[in-house]
Amino acid sequence: MRGLSRELKRIDTKYREIESDLERQRTKRRKDDDELKVVEGVIDPPTLKAVYRLLSRGTLHALYGAISTGKEANVYRGVDPDGKSVAVKIYRVTTAESDFMLEYIVGDPRFKNVKRRHRSLIPMWAMKEYKNLQRFQEAGVRAPRPIAIQRNVLVMEFIGNVDEGVPAPLLKNVRIPSPAETFDEIIGMIDLAYKKAGLVHADLSEYNILWQNGPVFIDVSQSVLVNHENAERYLYRDLENITAYFQKLGVETEDPKVIMKYIVTPGEA
Template sequence: MNINFREIDKRLTELKIKDKDLESRKIWESVLDERTIVTLFKLLKRGLISSVGGPISTGKEANLFHGYGEDDKEIAIKIYRIETGDFRDMYKYIIGDPRFEKVKKSRDGLIYLWTKKEHKNLKRAFENGVRVPKPIAFMNNILLMEFIGNNEKPAPKIKDIELSETELEKSFRKIIDYMRTLYQDAKLVHADLSEYNILYYKGPVLIDMGQSVLNSHFNAIKFLRRDIKNITRFFNDSGLKSPDEEELLKIIIGE
């Protein structure tokens, strides 16, 4: 059950949350159920979070907040909403993944599993040289990651900035290279890649990997084709003529 609005200010102070204007309080209210509060306190007690700032972005399943972690290093805090999130599509990205054969049918159990899945996917990608936010820790419905940006200012999505022709070409090649590395080395397919899930900070950074599946998943190629279509559409619309989608598929999977 969500805590009532009168409790929000008290909880925000206790959780060392700095940004408490009206809009931020409304966003915090959407995620601060009792279980999430307990989890945040545990992460604070363990020193994985030293303080929490304002919201970076909001989504249908989770909200992302700025914060500080160990040694006052900037971090991103992703909180999946237990009570109000939309998780109807999650099962198709979990069923068939041998890493998660036992899927709990309870809402909170599914969300906790999804958080763990995103942490594992980010770790696989990061360790194989794909530029993603470095995962730091996870607990229940909260994921701590590297903050992409500087001085509390998050990096923009690639769709929201003007890139030169050279930058567009370099970014396209880098993204295809990341997709290839994901598939061949990390054994993953992003499965929701588009201009909405790519940040630009001294080059492209792939984000939101909760739905990513192993390349052995029965829908892996279907998801990969969709990723390729999204990427080529965006860069074509941006003025860069991209290679044929089937040619890109062969490059990515190594044929």
């Protein structure tokens, strides 16, 4: 009887382990289904096809819920074949306002025959961010590394904890260890972008800089070449935004006009 009792206890323990494992799997499936609904709820069938192409090519292994949302695009957490997190930016095809995009893309020699049709502009806008990220990378400006582009879906480096899938915070949400040094670093990045990448961010503020052991520029689809007719106006606006933010943190900054003159004057280093 004692042996039978031990065997029944062993079977009961094993049964409970199996039940527990099944419940974990059911919970995971429910979570994955919820995340998939989030993804499918904001993208159209052609965009889903673009995502599936990236999955079939092995660029992505999985796609999960949104880590940030905006009028222009949502950013989702993806996983690559090695199990590391990547950022997947999906530009909205149905809700984005395309008129403002023309201001930043018309006249860019990298893009010919720009059409005003919204659905034609969006893939071009996504490609513009991909190309701008490449230029930032080549120049040594801290920004996400672009990985792949498919229609209106951009896969790029995940800024944050790639193992746990936790994104880095925005600059505005960080208690900066040394605001004065960080201000100088950001101005240096703007200068490097202008002189080496040949780009002006054109929408720089504490809302599109991440903090990952220092500042990282994001949201660069609107960034323009330095020979764009409005490049200096955008540069001045960027400098105004950054100096105003750091002045609120108690940093004594140069006037944006002085900084701008330093950046745009040939030979200054």
